[in-house]
Amino acid sequence: MRPVRERPRAGYATEFADEYDRWFGKPRTTGATVEALVSLAALSGGGQVLELGVGTGRIALPLRERGLSVHGIDGSEDMVRQLRAKPSGADLPVTMGDFADVPVTGRFTLVYLAGGTFGELADQESQSRCFERVAQRLEPGGLFALDAHVPEALAAATGPDIVSEGDDHLVLCYRRLDPSVRRYHSHYVIHADGRTRHLRVDFRYTGPGELDLMARRAGLRLKERWADWSGAPFTRDSAAQVSVYERP
Known part of the structure; x- marks a missing residue:
């Protein structure tokens, strides 16, 4: 990695x-x-x-x-x-x-x-x-x-989700909530082209x-x-x- x-x-x-x-x-x-x-x-x-x-x-x-x-x-x-x-x-x-x-x-x-x-x-x-x-x-x-x-469903979710997968790639997503600011952070782990990358994307939930x-x-x-x-x-x-x- x-x-x-x-x-x-x-x-x-x-x-x-x-x-x-x-x-x-x-x-x-x-x-x-x-x-x-x-x-x-x-x-x-x-x-x-x-x-x-x-x-x-x-x-x-x-x-x-x-x-x-x-x-x-x-x-x-x-x-x-x-x-x-x-x-x-x-x-x-x-x-x-x-x-x-x-x-x-x-x-x-x-x-x-x-x-x-x-x-x-x-x-x-x-x-x-x-x-x-x-x-x-x-x-x-x-x-x-x-x-x-x-x-509430976001808060109850456990473990990563498989966003996409194939013979040449795998994309996983794990979400973490921050109720103090009503935001969640989606952590994407992407394995493609022989390397693995991590990306965090922030969202505000409503x-x-x-x-x-x-x-x-x-x-x-x-x-x-x-x-x-x-x-x-x-x-x-x-x-x-x-x-x-x-x-x-």
Whole structure:
């Protein structure tokens, strides 16, 4: 094992952008997410769609293939470069910037985040600002959908998870919570190309109650809550949540 210096959050999208889809883009989860968002887009009127943290286009490009008009926001040029290299990726409009500020003009009938991206916002202030800016960009009747871990399930989890594995690589993740600042640290151990690397990525976790409060303060109301993008019921045993908010 060749030790390496732990990298800050800014290096995550830079170093692993070219492997992101292979390691994290699980086809079944991606497919369920796309189907759910297609249904939500139809429910909200079928207008313009915005993804916060569009990254490599894992979700946005399949949505465009389904006939939706999708715009993206992202802060990583390396991730967007992967998007541009994909078929039709050069045609997807992307605004570079902090998605907490939602730095775009116009109105949207659906705004969404997927893959736990909301937790990348470092504090309650930036997360609340994201809700407020989304509400300003939504059409009346528009929807805001996002997924997140359930904090209690994070706290109860033990041992590492296998994120991805194959003949040529193994990616493990161990999460450690810090309740004093409502953050969790995801430690990734990545063995690929004959060497083993360690990367720590920090997230801020939010429970259903805190998300609902942010939404209400932004003028949004809860419409749906599922256990995952397949639409499974959210129960006391759910480890994750998908919350859908509506602008009245």
